[in-house]
Amino acid sequence: MNPVRSFPPSARPDAVVLLLGSMPGEASLKAGQYYAHPRNAFWPIMEAVLDIRRDLPYGERLAVLAERRIALWDVLASCVRPGSLDSSILGSTAVPNDFPGFFRTHALIRTVFFNGAKAEQAWKRSVAPSLPDLGLQLVRLPSTSPAHAGLSLQQKIDVWRAVTEAARQGT
Numbered sequence: 001m002n003p004v005r006s007f008p009p010s011a012r013p014d015a016v017v018l019l020l021g022s023m024p025g026e027a028s029l030k031a032g033q034y035y036a037h038p039r040n041a042f043w044p045i046m047e048a049v050l051d052i053r054r055d056l057p058y059g060e061r062l063a064v065l066a067e068r069r070i071a072l073w074d075v076l077a078s079c080v081r082p083g084s085l086d087s088s089i090l091g092s093t094a095v096p097n098d099f100p101g102f103f104r105t106h107a108l109i110r111t112v113f114f115n116g117a118k119a120e121q122a123w124k125r126s127v128a129p130s131l132p133d134l135g136l137q138l139v140r141l142p143s144t145s146p147a148h149a150g151l152s153l154q155q156k157i158d159v160w161r162a163v164t165e166a167a168r169q170g171t
Helices: 026-031 042-050 058-067 099-105 117-130 153-169
Strands: 017-021 070-074 076-079 111-115 137-141
Touching: 017 117, 017 153, 042 058, 042 153, 058 070, 111 117, 111 153, 117 137, 137 153
Parallel strands: 017 070, 017 111, 111 137
Antiparallel strands: none
């Protein structure tokens, strides 16, 4: 099975917050867009907490995130994963993105939010051991994936409001 590959980061050098998923799912990879699955709650949550209309063209949604000084990326650059579920990622095949390089060019980032437990686990396993202490605040948020149905959309929105506050504090 061939590895799947993540997208480049969507980030400006003045970003103060980084949102990290684990690896884009099949729908996102096919569309070439972060969080393209129609049932993924990411863009509805961004609409609720950051007033980024989910019906805007994809490039405009990314631009508004960037204007708000919020970067978007994935922990993994590539991995072997049959299907779209994070639980299907074969750990031995996980290759992290270049975070030392990223943080050199995005030095204002102080808060990293993980979109779900798998992103946080991948960070702890594949990134944290080789990353110097940058004084980052690391926060796991509930996954926006349709596979994570333990919380209602409103409950997720309430928790994800922390992104707005972190971006506001960083400006």
